[in-house]
Amino acid sequence: MAVNFSNDPTAVGFFAPTRFEADVLECEVIKGEVPKEIDGAFYRLGWDWFYPPRLPNDAGPFSGDGYMGMFRIRNGRVSYRGRYVRTPRFLANLEAGRQLFGVYRNRATDDPSVRHINRTVANTAPFVHAGRLFALKEDALPVEMDPNTLETRGFWDFNGKYRAQTFTAHPKPDMETGEMICYGYQATGDLSRDVFVYFVDRNGEVTREVRFQAPIVSMMHDIAITPKHIVFNTSGFVTNPEWMKAGNVMWGWDPSAPTYVAILPRDGEGKDVRWFKGPTRAAVHLLTAETVGNKVIVETPVSDGNPFPFFPQMDGSPWNPKLAVTTLRRWTFDLSSKKDTWEEEIVFPNAPGALPRIDDRFYGLPYRYGFMGYADPSRPFDEKRAGNVGGRVTNVYGRFDLRTGRIVGNYFVGEVGSLQECQFIPRSRNAPEGDGWLIGVASNYAEMHSELVIADAQRLDEGDVARIRLPFRLNSQVHGWWANADQLPLV
């Protein structure tokens, strides 16, 4: 049975699977100069179907094979390497020569021959802690990869001290303490309400575990930390045994599901979790949070409806693109109040975007700036040259001043491009917050290749300081991570 994507309607154009692993020993710089101060690696993880999906109702961004990319930057030169994550699933498929696994997080849809094989695709977010590089996805343990060769080393369970069956795609580094705060939801198996939280020290040792239960089974994709609290949230993405039995992807959108937010004191136990309850929302990716007196303030992109068209509406209603629009909002939780609700303020109503970043050095610390790609419809898009790429595209990176509520500078990718999630590179170890560069990948639709762009984070309006051309399209990124050379044993 030969590999053939001709029956896969998504395998065309810029977003078709790339299907190859690549090394570009030195990349072409088509504009500007790569700052010589930059020394580190920009990792990007995403999906790339190596074999076509087994079932048409699968969700590519969640089920496509994990593919890690690395831009190594040093001395003004850039190299690129891309490798599939060799998960047990990837290897089982490779042996069979076809896709054996069914839809996202629903084992009943798999080929019976792989019933006992871990089905993660490890395709969501790269993360670096204690000198190790991980490929993360919330349905399994971290997959460790060699930070230079991108060889897959296998699952990492923290010497047996991490006991959840799952691990978030978005642990949080506390740059003050060096700790990593991480968790797994559905920690004891599919559809369980168990959440296990772990504190891991700067050497990678688990120092503490906290267990609690969520009121519902819902996607709990990200958290935010402050020096005193950890914030968890559910969303309209829920599931149940009947939904699973019908052969669906795990998540459906329930337009009537309340949103639950858990606030756990960092020194507390499971019993100390305080739950809040609000209207249906999706806050998939949290920017970050602060504790100010008795208040916990979370700043995060939020949508009122289903942001992911590939996860069906549970009530059979059509997907509503208006309710999918995600804007940066402020959620204020008053711990001194007896109420179980919170205040929501839309801080940036006109900058729709869903993948926010901060200067990573300020996780768990007071902060002022956020960085995020968003769609600015006032910018030109040359549909004729770019071809039919559909919808409105993320065409700018903005610098968001959370103190004033103003966007202070944005970077425009150009008339035939779009932008993927950016990362922040500090100018130096002790540079002030936000002093550094944004780095991210642009899709050049007109020329069908990808570009790496580097812009001065404080001078976004001046355009990129360097633009690097890849000789091919890159696979679709979900998230990225920047690692300075002092954080990994980079060669």
Added chain:
Amino acid sequence: MAVNFSNDPTAVGFFAPTRFEADVLECEVIKGEVPKEIDGAFYRLGWDWFYPPRLPNDAGPFSGDGYMGMFRIRNGRVSYRGRYVRTPRFLANLEAGRQLFGVYRNRATDDPSVRHINRTVANTAPFVHAGRLFALKEDALPVEMDPNTLETRGFWDFNGKYRAQTFTAHPKPDMETGEMICYGYQATGDLSRDVFVYFVDRNGEVTREVRFQAPIVSMMHDIAITPKHIVFNTSGFVTNPEWMKAGNVMWGWDPSAPTYVAILPRDGEGKDVRWFKGPTRAAVHLLTAETVGNKVIVETPVSDGNPFPFFPQMDGSPWNPKLAVTTLRRWTFDLSSKKDTWEEEIVFPNAPGALPRIDDRFYGLPYRYGFMGYADPSRPFDEKRAGNVGGRVTNVYGRFDLRTGRIVGNYFVGEVGSLQECQFIPRSRNAPEGDGWLIGVASNYAEMHSELVIADAQRLDEGDVARIRLPFRLNSQVHGWWANADQLPLV
């Protein structure tokens, strides 16, 4: 100094450098089925500028960095791997971040810092002998590569027993004796007239050396062998110290240069070489030869003028595309005659092509069939969809019956493609001559990717039995080689 090809006018479109190394763990089969009987590797070597040329008068196909591709075929599945040949030159450039080497085979045009570094790009032909894979180019010793990983192992000098400074891109295997017959011209240094010939047994041991001198310094690219003789030839590509001093590529075309052909008895010494002299010709690649009684019959593509526009006319005349047309001809040398000339017969006047192959098992043996890509202008070419690829393209593989002078079947690549040199895969070890498949790479200009095509060599008119899609353009091939799994330690 950053890598930037924007000043290189050749770095656009389908023939621009690819600049990356790649693995496709399993290729997509878009048509037909890969015959399960095929077990081996199709290697293809060619050029791909990793850094732009140092000088505008360089000759890409001769100076672009060597790049080896491997299609491993087994159990009806195909994988692809592509790697640059890590020559000393490639590594020196990589360290410097730019092209340090000047024009083809003219060391005076190099950066002074690399005056002592071997300047071969090893980009002409793969070859397999005694269980080793080589990347060959006529200006240096063979570069050995790992047949599975394509890792470069370095120069190979046959345990010190090969004493020429150069090694042909086209040694000949004698399938009857298991020998490899090889040689170097300019064997004692640039512009020397020395030719050293070596006989290497099936275990890779040099058993004999023959030395002679050519009457002129000229490109001596290929040889033909029969059970009794070895045939060498010069062409209109010549050089001299003044030409070199002017900063030219080594070869210029002299429209008045005679062609010299040397016939060496296989059991003879240098003194036994018999020289023939004829009108200006280029017979760059010889199909093969036979000894019949006192006659040596060579069948080979020949042009009356310069076939390579990138090697300048020495007299300053414009390149003449009509004289560049290469047709399959028969040269008959009568060893019983005292004359130093030969008879030329144009056997296939209407099938212009320059890269002929036989069923490799018949090198040195009586044979009947040749296989060659050629331009058939009666076939459609959709210029609008294919884009401007220029000139007339090689669009068919033909099966040439040398006994009858007829083309018995040809394979047409399609309206938007062209074909690179084909190789022959025997159906089984003892199958009759020509019973097997042709394999080669097609360029799909409309979709800007390459395809591997496999056609039944005895049923070319029926089209390909399998067509494999690469997710990118491949680099420009010069030559290929097919190795059955029993000829190399393939995994």
